[in-house]
Amino acid sequence: xxxxxxxxxxxxxxxxxxxxxxxxxxxxxxxxxxxxxxxxxxxxxxxxxxxxxxxxxxxxxxxxxxxxxxxxxxxxxxxxxxxxxxxxxxxxxxxxxxxxxxxxxxxxxxxxxxxxxxxxxxxxxxxxxxxxxxxxxxxxxxxxxxxxxxxxxxxxxxxxxxxxxxxxxxxxxxxxxxxxxxxxxxxxxxxxxxxxxxxxxxx
Numbered sequence: 001x002x003x004x005x006x007x008x009x010x011x012x013x014x015x016x017x018x019x020x021x022x023x024x025x026x027x028x029x030x031x032x033x034x035x036x037x038x039x040x041x042x043x044x045x046x047x048x049x050x051x052x053x054x055x056x057x058x059x060x061x062x063x064x065x066x067x068x069x070x071x072x073x074x075x076x077x078x079x080x081x082x083x084x085x086x087x088x089x090x091x092x093x094x095x096x097x098x099x100x101x102x103x104x105x106x107x108x109x110x111x112x113x114x115x116x117x118x119x120x121x122x123x124x125x126x127x128x129x130x131x132x133x134x135x136x137x138x139x140x141x142x143x144x145x146x147x148x149x150x151x152x153x154x155x156x157x158x159x160x161x162x163x164x165x166x167x168x169x170x171x172x173x174x175x176x177x178x179x180x181x182x183x184x185x186x187x188x189x190x191x192x193x194x195x196x197x198x199x200x201x202x203x
Contacts, residue, residue, distance in 0.1 A: 005127070007185020010146070013105045014129055014179040016042050017057035027053075036096065040082065041089045045097065052093055052100045054123075056086055058108030058179075069109055072132055077112050086113045090122045101125075107179050108132055108153055111145075118143060127190065130177050133157040144190065148176035164190065 009028050016024045021034050021042075030044035030053055037043050044053040059065045068082045077083055094102065102123045106114035111131020117123050118140060125142045133156040139145075147154040150168035159165065166184055168176050 005190050006187045007146075007182050007190060008187060010105060010127060010129070010185075010190060011180055011182040013042075013044065013053055013055045014107050014182065016044075017055040017105075017107065017110070018060075018179075033093070033096075036089060036093055038085070038089060041086055043089065043093050045100070050097075050100045052097050052102045053105060054090065054093060054102065055105045056107070056110035056113045058106075058110050065109070069132070072109065072112050073134070075134070075136075078116055082109075083113055083116060086110075087117065087120075087122070090117055094122065103127065105129070106131060108177065111154070115143070128157075129179055129182055130154045131157055146182055146185075146190070148181045150176040151181075153177055 012027045021032060021037055024032050024042065027044060029048070030046045033043040033045050040057050042055045044055070059069060068077065068080050071077050071080050104114040104117055104123045104126045106126065107129045109132050111128040111133070114123070114126040114128055118126050127144045127146065130147045130151040131145060131154050133154050135156045137156060137158065139158055139160055145154070145157050145163045146166065147157060148166050148168050150171060150173055152173045164185070166181050169184070170176060
């Protein structure tokens, strides 16, 4: 088994966060925990390896979600119901799988969710795709960003060692913001940042 996630695998986890539970297949040995998964977060578990991947959904075209984006811009995202829901799922998953290692995958708005969960010590590692970012954002060692060169939402994300910048294929910022840009990496392994040992995660 490869020691790192591939681009294709990360893309599948992220895109699943926008699907209904019944439409989601297992991903590389990770099985959806339907009892924990919601329309906003999908919890995948590999009991053999003792690992959990939680894919957090980005923005849906609803007034509530766009209000959450406004709260993000104002630095008030931690006070939103959306974050509270994500945090509750995270805590329930950690209670159910207390000895497991956790990875959160975020896209767009949910890049803020993963960052806040990480700041609270509720996950072991995060991978964000085109994350909504602010000029004041700081990035931790266990945080990796994958973004398109034509994505606008993640403009202020500070590039660091281990991050991946994907060349735009369409020149269209809307298309370049989608989760499927990561599939352009194919079976290339995402090494992550900092100490390589931290990325022996998918052993």
